[in-house]
Amino acid sequence: MLKTLDPQTQAFRDDVIKGLSSPTPAIPARWLYDHRGSELFDDITRLPTYYPTRTETAIFHDIMPEVAARVPKGAVVVEFGAGSATKTPILLEAIAPAAYVPVDISGDYLEKSAADLQQRFPSIDVIPVTADFARPFTLPGGIDHLPKLGFFPGSTIGNFVPWSATDLLRQFRALLGPGSQLLIGMDRAKPVDRLLAAYDDPEGVTAAFNLNLLERINRELDGDIPVDAFRHQARWNDILSRIEMHLVATRDVEFGIAGHSFSFAAGKSIHTENSHKYGPRGGRVLLLAGGWTPHAEWTDGDGDFAEVLAVAEPERFAP
Structure with a gap:
């Protein structure tokens, strides 16, 4: 007798069976992030060889006054992925939104992250949503009328092949609506030895993260x-x-x-x-293809990482 599965486990099973049955076996990266996988990824972000998190965090400290000046008061921050303990508080403190909506596929990890942020920011309404942000979902009620800032840090957009990244950005636009903004991180191309070291650390944490999927x-x-x-x-x-x-x-x-x-x-x-890994022009073209117009872009001094603020401009016919 087949066991009845909840929708998320059913989707996990379907992706695994389909992926391992294909001529080139593959499993979507989102399934790396169960509770243990999310904990291990947090450990990865603190490794000496993993530059993206500390580089992006340093950029945030520099740019937040300008970001805050561009985001309307009383906005809602919708973060695609559970809130980072280091980066998300920098944004919330700078713009003081009316509400913060973290969206993540790992429900138990999300609940803990949301509870920690609610305790730290009692004046912000923290509303976690357990969902796969790569698939259509709905936002909580009561925030439709508020301006929205999508938050997609950590170069997660790089986990998607370009055509699916474009689809994802279009989905974000449809969810947040015209006039909304998106603050997104993009990792830049750099020497191969640095890239390989970041994804195969000598401590073996990334290996444990990957093997945790099995x-x-x-x-x-x-x-x-x-x-x-x-x-x-x-x-x-x-x-x-x-x-x-x-x-x-x-x-x-x-x-x-x-x-x-x-x-x-x-x-x-x-x-x-x-x-x-995207170059400056490639990253901007990707955003434009997804319905987002870049309005500001910041990098670290070495140009290792970029943060882009883009706007969902009203659609218009090209001349």
């Missing part, structure tokens, strides 16, 4: 994957300008998941995440 499959989908038969690998794909994370089989292996059988020969991999 442990999650075993736990939630009745899998029997021998986790020790896979190893983490980060690769640079120069043609597509992206870091790829893979789980590579170290030996021939067979396993089952939710009644489906799979076999992997040694050396075959499961593609688990992309992190696309």
Whole structure:
């Protein structure tokens, strides 16, 4: 008798079965972020080799007065992904929004993050929404009439291939509405050795983060994957300008998941995440294709990372 699954677990199972059955096995990166995965990613952001978080945080400290001057009073901040303990408070303190709506697929992690922020900012109405922000969802009631600022830090947009990144940005526009703003982080292309070090740290935290996906499959989908038969690998794909994370089989292996059988020969991999790196023009074109017009852009002194404030301009016919 098949076990009845909640919608999120059903979606997880469908993505895993479909992904592992494809000629090039892959699982969408969003499933890396269960509670344990989210904790491990927080640990990654504090590693010496992982530059994006500390670089973006430093940019935030510099630009927040200007951001605050551009965001209307009484706005709602909608963050796509659970609030970072370091970056989100900088934004909330600077603009003092009427409400903060964090959206994340990991409900238990989201609730804890939201509770911590509500305690820190008692005057802001914190309204967490458990949802996959890569798929259509609705905002809570009572905020329709308020101006909105979408917040998408951490270069998460780089996890999406360009066509799906464009679709995601269009979805954000449809959700937030014309006239809304979006503050988004984008990682810049840089020397390959720095990129590989950021995604394959010597401490092994990124490896644990990647392998946790297999442990999650075993736990939630009745899998029997021998986790020790896979190893983490980060690769640079120069043609597509992206870091790829893979789980590579170290030996021939067979396993089952939710009644489906799979076999992997040694050396075959499961593609688990992309992190696309954009140049200045490429990032702006991506935003424009998604319906957002860049109005301001800031970088660190070395040009490693960019923060862009874009506006959902009213649609008009081109001349």
